[in-house]
Each structure stands twice: as C-alpha cells, then as structure tokens.
Amino acid sequence: MSAIVIPPTRTADAAAGRTTGPIASVGPIVKRQLLKFLRTPQLIILGTAQGAMFLLIFRYVFGGAIASSGLSYVNFLVPGFIATTALFTGMGAAAGIAEDLQLGFIDRLRSLPIPRYSVLAGRALADTLLLVWSLAVTAAIGFAVGFRLHGSLVGALGAFGLCVVFGFAFEWVFIALGMIAGSAQAAQGIGFMVFPLTFVSSAYVPTSTMPGWMRAFANHQPITDMVNAVRVLAEGRAAQHALGHNASYFIVWALVWSAGIVAVFAPLAVARYRKG
Secondary structure (H helix, E strand, C coil), X not given: XXXXXXXXXXXXXXXXXXXXXXXXXXXXXXXXXXXXXXXXXXXXXXXXXXXXXXXXXXXXXXXXXXXXXXCCHHHHHHHHHHHHHHHHHHHHHHHHHHHHHHCCHHHHHHCCCCCHHHHHHHHHHHXXXXXXXXXXXXXXXXXXXXXXXXXXXXXXXXXXXXXXXHHHHHHHHHHHHHHHHCCHHHHHHHHHCCCHHHHCCCCCCCHHXXXXXXXXXXXXXXHHHHHHHHHHHHHCHHHHHHHCCCHHHHHHHHHHHHHHHHHHHHHHHHHHHHHC
C-alpha cells in the first residue's frame, strides 16, 4: 500500500485543530494513485489491450453487418467507442475505492485534518488523468483501423476534451458505487451494471434500428448525447445531417448531463465517506 506523507506543517495543523486546504490535500491523493498505477503497469496494459480487442471486434466482426446512414461504419463506430472508453476505464474506480475501504486506507485518511471531499476528488482526478492515456491509445487504434476525421482539428480536440469531461463525471458514479459496495468483488459486479447502457445508446448502432420502446430510452439517456456530441465534432456536417442536429445541440446536452451526474453522485459519495 502506498503511503501518504504528511508534512510537518500539516501535523501542526492537526494539533491545532486546523484543516489543510483542498489543493494541498488533493495533491498527495492524486500522486499516490498515479504511483500505484505506475507500480502495477499490468493494470494499464490489460485495460488498453481489452479496449483494443473490443474495438477490433466491432470493426471487423460486426462492422460488415451494421449500416449507419450518412457515415461509413468505422467513422460511426470509433467516436462512439472512444466516448464510451470513459465508462470502461472508470469501472476500475469502483473496485479500487472499495479495496481502499477494505484495507483501512480510507479510515486512515478520515483521521487526517483534510476536507472530506478531497480524498474522493483526488481519486477522481487521478483516474481522469489516466483516462487521457486510454483515450489517446483508443484514438490511435481507431485511425489504424480506418477511421478518418471529417471535421476540423479544433472540433477533434473539442471531442477529446469532452471525453475527458465525461470520464470525470462517470468517475463519481463509480466512486459512489465503490463506497457502498462493501467489497472489491461486489463493486466490480455493480460497476459492470453500467456496461449495458453503452449498448442501449447510439454508441455502436443507430438508435433508429431499435424497437420503439428501446429507442425512446436510448435517445434520452446521457451516453447517447455524449456520443453524438463527439461524433458531430469529429465527423462534421455528415454526422450533423445523419443525426438531425448541429454540434451545439449535442454539446450542450452532453455538458448538462455531465454536470447533473457530478451534482448527484459526488454528494452521495462524500456523504457515504462522512458516514464511515
């Protein structure tokens, strides 16, 4: 287990009953989590390999049987797959936070003079930084299997930035699940329940091909708006024509969903942390 070093000034703060500021509190948590991943590179390698495998399966196994109006399937698929990488990567946070609870690491942090939210915020920030690596690798594989940008470079960078925002938002979902799961195994199982939402969305197939009742749900859930925002930024006018709305429409909805997810799940996670 990685240790978090408390500088003398923080020890003095504890003795005086003062609380360390959020920036000074979040930093060591982020550092600890990043070092943990660097010392166990198999976590990053296996996660990257798994993502590459699924992308290749969708591209070459299912791609020939799926039609996407206005876009080639590879150009339809890759933006959706990159956007949902935020969920696949974030699932590890649920098991990770539950493991920290089991090992007593969270209890040790509760005894420190730091803001309650800083522990969980540090975890969310560290995992989001690691997500950048996963997104970059997934995008590189997408280009290797035939994906091409038809939007502007600014739009592509904006799409990448939105994926990072989605990742940060869903980190709070998985952190909250990890706080209530009770064990790493249970957290992993609960986190996997989010996985089907990626299929009941526009990530891999057009929602127009779904039954009416399922289409209604797919068109009004956060992943669809997030995926469509990435798709129109990456593919430009062709995607806007196929989806029926301009980029601003999907971007606004994607950001609203992201803010709503953080507003709901971050307080839930912090409240569970406070409860102990």
